[in-house]
Amino acid sequence: MARDTDARTQFSELMEAYAAPIRRLCAAYAGAADREDLFQDIFLAVWRALPGFRGDASARTWLYRIAHNVALTWQARDRRRQVRESPLDEDLPGSSHIDLRRLALRQALAAMSPADRTLTLLWLEGLSAAEIEAVTGVKAATVAVRLSRIRKQLNPVEAAS
């Protein structure tokens, strides 16, 4: 019982710390109708994996691994869902500069392949190339090269400013 309470507390703390980045991830992968489902699927996977978390990796790397694995598997599960709704069909920002930039950034993310999107999202969340390697399994040197190419694709975001 005490163990259950501990697990629940640990889970609540993890969710509190990472709900915002995971919501951003969901917004990049899913349309408005499926976003909440994806969010729940991710944290369900986190909850199920929690007993096996021994702190060998940082909590952030561990959680991002699960989150991106769920998102990528989810993406492969039903392609029609991706076509039905664009990740940009909701939450359209207002007209301020920062909102236009965000919109351009989200458009650029939506246009990327899932693999590039994964790398970009991790980079945007502030992970280093080594951490991205730990999350994706893609070599850090390859990550750096690909991110450099991806950054050029993000030019429209700069143009929107």
Next chain:
Amino acid sequence: MNPLSDDTLTAMWRSDRTVDKQTVMTAVDAVLREDRAARDKERRIRLVAAIVLALLCPLLLWGAVYGVTPLVRGGYALMAAGSAILVYAEWTYLDWLRQARPGPADARSQLRRTAFLVSRQASLLRTAALWTAPVFVGTAMIGLWIYQQRSHTGGYLLWAAIGAGWLLGAAAGMSKGTVLEQRRSRMEELLNDL
């Protein structure tokens, strides 16, 4: 036109969306509820399978031993073996389903592992017509006995039901297997892209 620095871009991205504590607590409850529901469902499936094994198989085995003719005994024996194969196939499928769930492995390893398990699930479903055969053949043998000893109409009706069940089962297995195979193929694409 002001080019954004990497820092500005990442800071802008991370400033998008904040989540309050109340929303988090609601989400925690929802996740735990869903987990409980999934576990309950799994338990129910296992219970039904255990009941089938515990009740149906002994009954069929009894028929296999004390059936009136060798044809009937053979039919019941095949049905008993077929029921055990069905339950085993279901357990295996659920086990692969559980193993294929996304976990804390790196994305490449996870995709490779999930694609492999999805491929096995697809193969299992696509060959459903084969591993469900003992049940249907066994029932068909009982149908033959009914046709020979009791009523032609009864025999025909049973064969028609068996044929329809076998065909529908095979078609459903092929269809679901194809869906899974497509999913596996998309995972391979993702893996190659990554």
